[in-house]
Amino acid sequence: MLNFGSNDVQLCGTPKFYWNSRGVARRVTGMAHDDPHSDDPHHAHAHLPPDPALRVKALETILTKRGLIDPAALDEIIDIYQNKIGPQNGARVVAKAWSDPAFKAQLLADADQVLREMDIYGRQGEHMVVVENTPETHNMVVCTLCSCYPWPVLGIPPAWYKSDAYRARAVREPRKVLADFGITLPEGTKVRVWDSTAEVRYLVLPMRPAGSDGLDEEALAALVNRDCMVGTALATSPGDLAGDTA
Amino acid sequence: MNAASPPCLPHGGAEPVFVEPWHAQVFALTVHLNETGRFSWADWVARFSATLKRHGLARELDGGEDYFTAWLETLEILLVETEDVQRTDVARMRDAWEEAYLATPHGAPVHLPKGL
Numbered sequence: 001m002l003n004f005g006s007n008d009v010q011l012c013g014t015p016k017f018y019w020n021s022r023g024v025a026r027r028v029t030g031m032a033h034d035d036p037h038s039d040d041p042h043h044a045h046a047h048l049p050p051d052p053a054l055r056v057k058a059l060e061t062i063l064t065k066r067g068l069i070d071p072a073a074l075d076e077i078i079d080i081y082q083n084k085i086g087p088q089n090g091a092r093v094v095a096k097a098w099s100d101p102a103f104k105a106q107l108l109a110d111a112d113q114v115l116r117e118m119d120i121y122g123r124q125g126e127h128m129v130v131v132e133n134t135p136e137t138h139n140m141v142v143c144t145l146c147s148c149y150p151w152p153v154l155g156i157p158p159a160w161y162k163s164d165a166y167r168a169r170a171v172r173e174p175r176k177v178l179a180d181f182g183i184t185l186p187e188g189t190k191v192r193v194w195d196s197t198a199e200v201r202y203l204v205l206p207m208r209p210a211g212s213d214g215l216d217e218e219a220l221a222a223l224v225n226r227d228c229m230v231g232t233a234l235a236t237s238p239g240d241l242a243g244d245t246a
Numbered sequence: 247m248n249a250a251s252p253p254c255l256p257h258g259g260a261e262p263v264f265v266e267p268w269h270a271q272v273f274a275l276t277v278h279l280n281e282t283g284r285f286s287w288a289d290w291v292a293r294f295s296a297t298l299k300r301h302g303l304a305r306e307l308d309g310g311e312d313y314f315t316a317w318l319e320t321l322e323i324l325l326v327e328t329e330d331v332q333r334t335d336v337a338r339m340r341d342a343w344e345e346a347y348l349a350t351p352h353g354a355p356v357h358l359p360k361g362l
Contacts, residue, residue, distance in 0.1 A: 046350040051340075052318050053268035058339035059322070060275060061358065062331050069278055077274035082263050123277065145295040147313070156263050156273075162309030164302050198291040 081156050087226035089120045090153035090203055093130075094229065095220035098208045108132060111203070115152065122152045131194060132205040133231070138185050140178070140193045140231035141202045142170035148196035150203050154226055161230065171195065181232045204229050209237040269314045276321055285324060294320045 049057070063069040093115070097104040107114045111128040115121040121128075128150055131139040143149065144167050149157040160166050169177050174191045178184070185191065194202040206228040212220060215238065223241060227233035264270035280287050297320045301307060307316070325331045342362050350356045 044352050046347045046352055046354065046356050048344065048347045049268065050266075052315060053266070053271075054340045054343045055318060055322065055336065056268045056272045056275065057343045058336045059325065059331060060271065061339050061343070061362075062335055063275075063279075063325075066330070068282070068284065068330060069275065073278050074271065074274040077277050078264075078270045081273070082270065086263075123281070146291055146298055147309075148291065158261055159309040159313070162307075162313045164307045164309070166309070198288045 081151070085152060086155035087153075087224075087229065088221070089155075090150070090226075090229045091221040091224035092217070093118065093120070093153060093203070094205055094224045094235075095217040097130075097205055098212075098220050099217050104132075104205075107205070120152050127200050128153070128203060129194075129200060130203045130205050131192070133207045135186075135189065135207070137190045137192055138178075138231065139202075139204045140170060140174055140191060141196060141204060142167060142193060143196040144168070144171060145197070148198060148201060150196075150201035153203050154229060158226070178232065181227065183232070183234060204231040206231075206233075206235040209235045211237045211239055265310065266314070268318075272314060272318050272321060276317070279321075279325075279330075284328060284330060290320075290324070293324055 060069065060071070060074070064071055093107065096118075097107050103114070107130050111130045112121065115128060133139055143161075147157050147162040149161065166177065171193050174193050175185070178191070196202055206224065208220075209223055212223060215223075219238075223236045223238065225233060225236070228235050264273065276290065279285065280290060294317060297316045298307065298313075301312065301316050307313060322331075322333075322336065326333050326336075339362070342358055343356075346356050346358050
């Protein structure tokens with residue numbers, strides 16, 4: 001069984017359109033968890049999965065019988081993206097870049113090589129480009145066509161990244177989108193939007209927050225969340241982080 | 247600039263990676279088929295983008311359930327075109343699974359009838 005985690009935690013800077021997708025997701029999750037038939041003697045059969053789930057099972061059964069897929073490989077892929085790959089990988093890269101200027105220079109020059117050396121290079125990260133936020137330029141990542149995303153460093157994209165609203169608005173009105181996420185940039189800061197493709201994926205290197213001097217890489221990584229590396233959040237300053245977890 | 251930073255949850259936060267088990271399954275199935283060489287990822291992206299665009303004409307997609315609905319439809323059409331599956335077989339197998347669920351007592355493991 002998959003671990004669904006909690007849906008009830010308030011996220012920072014949540015944009016308006018995000019609530020729509022969350023609302024739908026929560027209703028769907030409820031269906032998955034609650035078996036309305038469990039106490040009903042007229043429905044004593046196994047809980048019937050929704051139509052798309054039956055269609056996926058049909059594909060799996062046919063392709064397995066034809067020897068085209070290995071069910072164990074499917075379980076492994078799910079386990080990897082469910083449990084092993086996620087923004088913690090990207091946070092490790094960012095923390096190292098903040099700590100080591102030579103590493104940062106290499107990362108910005110040739111991310112593929114650096115990530116390969118850190119053993120976090122793989123599917124959907126075929127060609128990675130790291131873009132650095134500065135006081136002059138704030139970077140934001142989108143995929144206007146579908147949902148291309150740097151899986152090895154960030155895992156699977158959240159619903160808002162895949163929504164029509166974000167995909168359309170990120171390019172057209174990036175500052176308004178950032179405002180929905182609770183970010184107001186200084187007027188002099190330019191916003192640069194990077195459109196991902198099947199060939200190129202982007203990772204934002206956020207600015208190191210104030211008050212983080214002297215922290216080691218592990219402590220720095222804790223200041224970096226997924227949205228910071230998509231460019232829809234800023235890295236958390238240590239004081240705010242302590243307030244969050246208190 | 248960072249003083250204005252909103253308080254953020256650290257990574258590993260609130261959202262499930264996959265909301266529904268079938269979202270995870272259709273995702274893994276597609277990645278696996280790509281890795282075994284049944285189709286290129288560029289081809290997948292082109293097809294999936296086209297499906298999203300088509301679905302997005304009727305209403306604004308929220309990136310949740312509707313995203314994976316488009317994903318599944320894309321995969322079904324692709325596999326029929328590559329002749330890895332036949333549409334009638336998929337429909338028949340889907341119905342067989344439905345019957346198996348309806349015929350299985352609650353709590354027992356669900357199996358297809360022998361011969362399928």
